[in-house]
Amino acid sequence: MPIVDVPVTGGISKAGYFVTGTGPGLVLVHGTGASGQANWGPLIEALGDRYTIVAPDLPGSGDTRDPGGPITIRDLVAHVVAAARDAGLEDFHLVGHSLGAVVATATAGLHPDLVRSLTAHAGWVKADPQMVFQFELWKRLALEDPAAMARLLLLTAIGKETLRTWGQAEFEQAAAAFTDLLDGARAGVARQAEANMTIDVTEFLPHIAAPTLIISSADDRIVPPYHQQDLADRIPQATLLRVPAGHGLPAENPALLTAKVAEHLDQVR
Structure with a gap:
């Protein structure tokens, strides 16, 4: 690259x-x-x-x-x-x-x-203010609990109609992929979440x-x-x-x- x-x-x-x-x-x-x-x-x-x-x-x-x-x-x-x-x-x-x-x-x-x-x-x-509250939570979870942040993102980022079509395996697979992504970039995600606020x-x-x-x-x-x-x-x-x-x-x-x-x-x- x-x-x-x-x-x-x-x-x-x-x-x-x-x-x-x-x-x-x-x-x-x-x-x-x-x-x-x-x-x-x-x-x-x-x-x-x-x-x-x-x-x-x-x-x-x-x-x-x-x-x-x-x-x-x-x-x-x-x-x-x-x-x-x-x-x-x-x-x-x-x-x-x-x-x-x-x-x-x-x-x-x-x-x-x-x-x-x-x-x-x-x-x-x-x-x-609602978005600031949300991005502050992202920042905290990115640093402390990427797995929880991954699950939060799935529930809020994906449309409700799409989520209704998913089974348990799809939720867990997507959560695992998100967790891997976030866990490898904790500080960067937190910094970007702070930028979102400001x-x-x-x-x-x-x-x-x-x-x-x-x-x-x-x-x-x-x-x-x-x-x-x-x-x-x-x-x-x-x-x-x-x-x-x-x-x-x-x-x-x-x-x-x-x-x-x-x-x-x-x-x-």
Whole structure:
């Protein structure tokens, strides 16, 4: 995996990113506790023959090693831009999920000359008290009990209709996989959860010039749909699309997310 030096608060981050494919640039930004390649596997597979895909690992995730400490929105944006430029992209389409959606919107506002289109799923402008309460719990569980956090995420990130179709074996298998992921990145997940509480992208939104698709999951119990409505109202040229799923759409129904991203990209190419 390529590594690029990124100047950030406190020093230099050794930022890892995944790159594949050929064609116009497409940068994918992952959510809390994930990594670029893990979050976006089905989308990478579906679109890798049409785009040069770059998926950076944000501070606290994957192969990125940063100085530690609080994660700021400008440092997160710096990782996205540095990975894209190191991969040779002059400009790019941008897709983000959850924390990645927040980072993607900030990137589009800070660097409107670089971003050709923006697709953001499950994003928000600024965490409200309910979300702060939730992310504080994530932070505590990430450090003290990753297995409990894995079970909490399953019950809140996956849509209720999908959960009704699962048997006991599916719950246990998914919980074990989540636990392995979280247990290997306790400090990073905790730092990203803290960033979720404090990030505010209000100032960047009016400067977004790219055609924007805001995707909102109707059964999102982590970042409720009114947050995506708020984003769409504040971003010029934004369209809001509601889909039947939970917050964890990339894992719950990757085919649906891939189809909606591909449709938006086809419209703006």
